[in-house]
Amino acid sequence: AQSVTQPDARVTVSEGASLQLRCxxxxxxxxxxxxxxxxxRQGLQLLLKYYxxxxxxxxxxxxEAEFIKSNSSFHLxxxxxxxxxxxxxxxxxSSSNTNKVVFGTGTRLQVLP
Amino acid sequence: AQTIHQWPVAEIKAVGSPLSLGCTIKGKSSPNLYWYWQATGGTLQQLFYSITVGQVESVVQLNLSASRPKDDQFILSTEKLLLSHSGFYLCAWSLDLVEQYFGPGTRLTVL
Structure with missing residues (x-):
């Protein structure tokens, strides 16, 4: 079965810092x-995709994101x-032969000014 | 350019009352259409999808039903709302079975 894990519920960084969100x-x-x-209070917007x-x-x-097959990861x-x-x-x-999409639980990013 | 419209923007309904949420896609012919539910602060749960008019597949029902009466319209409904139906409902479309584009959503509060 498909599943997605986003281990970080919240991430806080300062403006100008680098960011990695794990998946x-x-x-x-x-x-x-x-x-x-x-x-x-808005819908979702696509940032990027990997096929x-x-x-x-x-x-x-x-x-940007990197697909690492050996690690089953796609970090942003x-x-x-x-x-x-x-x-x-x-x-x-998701995949090409299904209409089912599985989402992770999401990571809330807060950028401090 | 394609546009996706959801109505209403928000609803406050009583437990046990009926519900109908709508979604319209303009600018695309024969899109695949999807309904998602998002609990407050939660992830998205895919509910239904439709590849063509009159055909709807259920992923997770949650005591809801969906219909596609027209090529560009997708309706989500129930005859009796539950408290657990509260949340954010998102409609999405795609052409290639994979990449999806989301509408602005409808916020539902059940009291």
Missing amino acids: KYSYSGTPYLFWYVQYP SGDPVVQGVNGF RKASVHWSDSAVYFCAV
Whole structure:
């Protein structure tokens, strides 16, 4: 069965600092992996996605993530965070042969000015 | 450009009352459509998905039902609300079975 683990419920960093949000997945086949961001009282916005190829994928607003198959991980990174990055970030897994998407529990990011 | 609209924006309903939430996609033909439920401060739980008009698959029912009466419309409903139905309901669409785009959501409070 598919599952996604985001071990950090909350992360607090200072503006300008680097960021890593962790995500580990469990999936028996070839996974499609996603990071979404949710701002307060809004829907989800896709940050980036991984289907195949280069394991490092670039997303919007300077975010990137690296797919490490041996570790079943897809951590999200940003070199320098801005206060506007404060939001909840969700990692998700799916595949090409299913309409089912499994989300992690989310990580609430607070960026201190 | 494609747009996704959800209505209402928010609802406050009594336990035992009926509910109908709507979702409309404009600018895309024959999208796959999805309903998600998010408890306050929680993760997203996929409820239903639909590949075509009139066809809806249940992932987790939670005493809810869904219908797709038109190509661009997805409805979530129940005849009797429970307290546990409170939360944030999100509609999403995709074309390739994988990458999904979310609507703004409907916040439901059941009292």
